[in-house]
Amino acid sequence: MDKNIPFPQADDFNKIISLLNIQDEDSLKNKTKISMIFDGIADRQVQYYLSACMYLNIINSNKEFTSLGKRLRTLSRTEQDVELALLVISHDIFGHIYFLEKRIGAKLDRTDVVDLLKTYVKFESEEMYKRRSQTIVKWIEWINSKFNDDFI
Secondary structure: OOOOOOOOOOOOHHHHHHHHOOOOHHHHHOHHHHHHHOOOOOHHHHHHHHHHHHHOOOEOOOOOEOHHHHHHHOOOHHHHHHHHHHHHHOOHHHHHHHHHHHHHOOOOOHHHHHHHHHOOOOOOOHHHHHHHHHHHHHHHHHHHHHOOOOOO
8 A cells, every 4th residue: 555645534425436437537637637527526635536546546546547447437336335345355454443332233433433443544633533533434335235244
């Protein structure tokens, strides 16, 4: 993991999927275009989603698709969901919380997520832990929304 890529602060995982499936790769370099795609979100929020794609190794620092990103773009949406879920839980903190919640059969309290996050990364303030923990919670909720246990 590149230490220059910040821990994600991008709660809406569907926006990451939208960036993955953007028609014109050059649009990744144009925050105004991305903002318009996302109904006018602020430039700083656009950057959060681009950084999240970098964190997941979907795009590189030049805002071009990596080999992984290119491969994911060729998959069906269902296959993308599987691959993206695996990608998310392959990151230590996300996998830890995802499997812990599966094991105990309940969502962790936000305070517990913050406490676990502190064992993986160091941030400057308590507020940063709270904001980043929100991303963890939302990404795991996205995975759970795609892969529930109803069919077992």
